[in-house]
Amino acid sequence: MKLTIDGIPFETDKDITILEACESIGIEIPTLCNDPRLIPFTSCFLCVVEVEGAKGSVPACATKVREGMVVKTNTQNINETRRLCMELLLSDHAGDCIAPCRFNCPAGIDIQSYVAHVANRDYKSAIKTIKDTNPLPLVCGRVCPKPCEDVCRRGLMEGPVAIDNIKRFVSDEDLKEPFIPEVKPATGKRIAIVGAGPAGLSCAYYLKIEGYDVEIFEKSDRPGGMLLWGIPEYRLPKSLLAKEIEIITRMGVKIHFNKTLGKDFSIKDLKERYDAVFLAIGAQKSTAMRVKNEDAKGVFGGIDFLYTVAKGNKIDIGKGVVVVGGGNTAIDAARTAVRLGAGNVTIVYRRTRDEMPAEDIEIEEAGHEGAIFKFLRAPTEILTQDGKVTGIKCQVMGLGEADSSGRRRPVPVDGEFETIEADTIIAAIGQYVDPSGLDVPVDGTNGISLTKYNTISANVDERTFQTNIPGIFAGGDAVTGPSIAISAIAHGRYGALSIHSWLSDQPLVKDFRSAFNFSLGQKLTEVDKNYIPHAPKQEREKSGSLPIKERLDNFNEVDFTYSEEQAVREAKRCLSCGCLDADECKLRLYAERFKINVNRIRGGIREQHIDSSSKYLVFDSTKCIKCGKCIRVCSDLKAIGALGFAGRGFETDMLPSMEKSLIETSCVECGSCESVCPSGAILDKSLVLEKIAQFKTEVKPSICRECSIGCEIFTVLYEDKIIRVIPKNRGTVYESMLCKTGRYESMMDIEKSQAFDFSQYEKMKLYDASIRDIKTAISSSEVIINWGVDIFNFYAPVSYHLKKYLDKNSDAALSTYFYFKIDFDIFGFNNYPINRVKSQSETIMDKGLLQVIESGKRILIILEETSLSKTEIEYFMNLKEKGNIKILNLVRRKNF
């Protein structure tokens, strides 16, 4: 049979489908409902192709090749059809591919994972996860306005998860024995960073990890930037900030203090001396109110006031203080003024409480500490006597139409004014970038280009953070204007990624947000609470704070860190919103590939049926695309038939048969349905850990040790813990069909067995042997010594693979000597030279054996550790030093 596929001649004498033909010549066709082991079902229609002469497109999975066929697999029409099919499949879908908290965090911290680690009491993993994207969690745990919590799905129940308090707990724990990331070998390239604030420090941290030589130039005498000078001690103790920054300097980042751009060095100098430059100069100048007498004695800019206090300089504020502004700096200034002894502190804001950009909790605390709010007041004049402040005159405002920010515009009420007496006026209405030193000509330019807002112009949209001068990058407040710390921290990291990509000629790492992400709603108000993951009611943990009367005359930290028990309890409130299938989901993969628009034909979300009756599996109908693979695998391959369809058309649902719960059906919990499901509709439950999330895992080939078949499996490892077992060749015609024991129970047994004290064996580097280790070790040994009670009985896969190897390599078999402790031969080893050490030889320290072991031959010892005494362990530890001896350890299951 001869045909052409995409213009390529193809010949076959087999009765195959177009899909199989395409696969055989490396043309990939997308499929969701196809399984090579099953009769085609044609429900997804993603595999459509064009066949010359045929009406419309045909499903490649169900159409057999024919003589003379002309097949096209990648035309515009086909792609349009596939896109439409994907939109249909997702038209009634529900779920969050990525947890919304992570999505809303400017740094994209994998919140769901670190919270899960805390729920599992694994604080080291939690801090590592946080530091993947944020090197200053201790700071953020105290000062972040928590955009993540604004979208936390638990907010639709008793209140959002206290994400930031959990982070604060973890980073405080970390200070006891800080996690210092591994630094890659030196690249030999040097980077200059201007500014040791959050953006500069973050950029330095991630560049250092990549092996760059990083130097920061800081204009003040200490690191921290706005974190140090702009955030009062009672919110972020300076000693703690210093400890967190010290971790970065311990990694090898150098900071040069008292070095000012434009005075001590220029961007031209840096450009010439370094391979790349990152400008993180912040926005540290206070914006003026532009009212009469603003230069009077007793008027301060918000940030200048906080800086003076942070510096420890004396400042006489008198008794009456008026703070102008509605942001966090205004609140910080007001609460600081209270602590400096001002009797009357008034916050004047030109809009209302609802429009105040400061955090709610900060506003409340300022009120508790005695600050008075005057809303809808805009300053018009500073009142003075002899050049010294005596008060402030304000225009009374009303609210007009909404402006571009969506907030109602304040409009003056004709002729209405209010005067407030004061000794000090603090204008905390904004900050701007000091452009000094940016206008030095470099490489034929007139210096760094600025935006119309006088911020540095850097390519934020494409996340290169490159300025108009190649090799000079910028980020943080200097680019955005005054913003929150986590945004500057994020810029620092993105800047580092971009600099690394620019210097190493590697593509820029894509942000997870640029992939396809299904969402229940970007804002909490858009989310239908019926579709958030179910959980029993549990109130948010309250964090303690200093009583008001103990705060007013000092700068002691106000809020307390959660206790361990509180942090763990709070972490358990997390609903694990991010789909656990996000990295494997084919639906998401194709939605991304075909750039689908989920809203184009979005219908109502389907009714949700969650079946979690099985100990091992959970079914969620809202993520099901009705491909029928699970049903067919269960009935046609496993001959069980525990699943079926119910309903018709759009209302059709995949359900356990007879609409019972899964546990009541004939299901044997083999997990085969999970392994074929293309979406997150069927998932393994977390058996080993209290909570799992989208952890970074490692997948290793291994072998099931539960019976003599020795199925090849893949273990999914998280930090040396097997958290999941999946069959080899998943979803292909060669997939190993695991049983419940291999798929789920082995995992639990391994976990239990790890309860033994293996510290001695760890030192010997004796690990659970994978089949690959076994084959390699066997093939390089002349003598195989097996030790332990009935090892080959209980570790049948070893026997099985050893025998398979020997059968194929008869030369090796005949020239290899085996010492088996007991007379055991169900696999027929008697065909090979065997020296049985009968059971009267009580120990492996038997003289004859020791002679063999020490003979200098290449030796493989397969042992089962629980049969060894301490002396024997020590003996083997010494033997390990000799290169000719390889020891494989078989972890023995506890229940044998």
Ligand code: SF4
């Ligand atoms: S099933 Fe796939 S598309 Fe749906 S939420 Fe999960 S990962 Fe996203």
Ligand code: SF4
């Ligand atoms: S419940 Fe957990 S995963 Fe979901 S948004 Fe809140 S913190 Fe994130």
Ligand code: SF4
């Ligand atoms: S776990 Fe196995 S037996 Fe149970 S429904 Fe899935 S495929 Fe069928």
Ligand code: SF4
């Ligand atoms: S649950 Fe079954 S029918 Fe639904 S998507 Fe998964 S495999 Fe297909």
Ligand code: FES
């Ligand atoms: S219709 Fe062919 S793979 Fe779904």
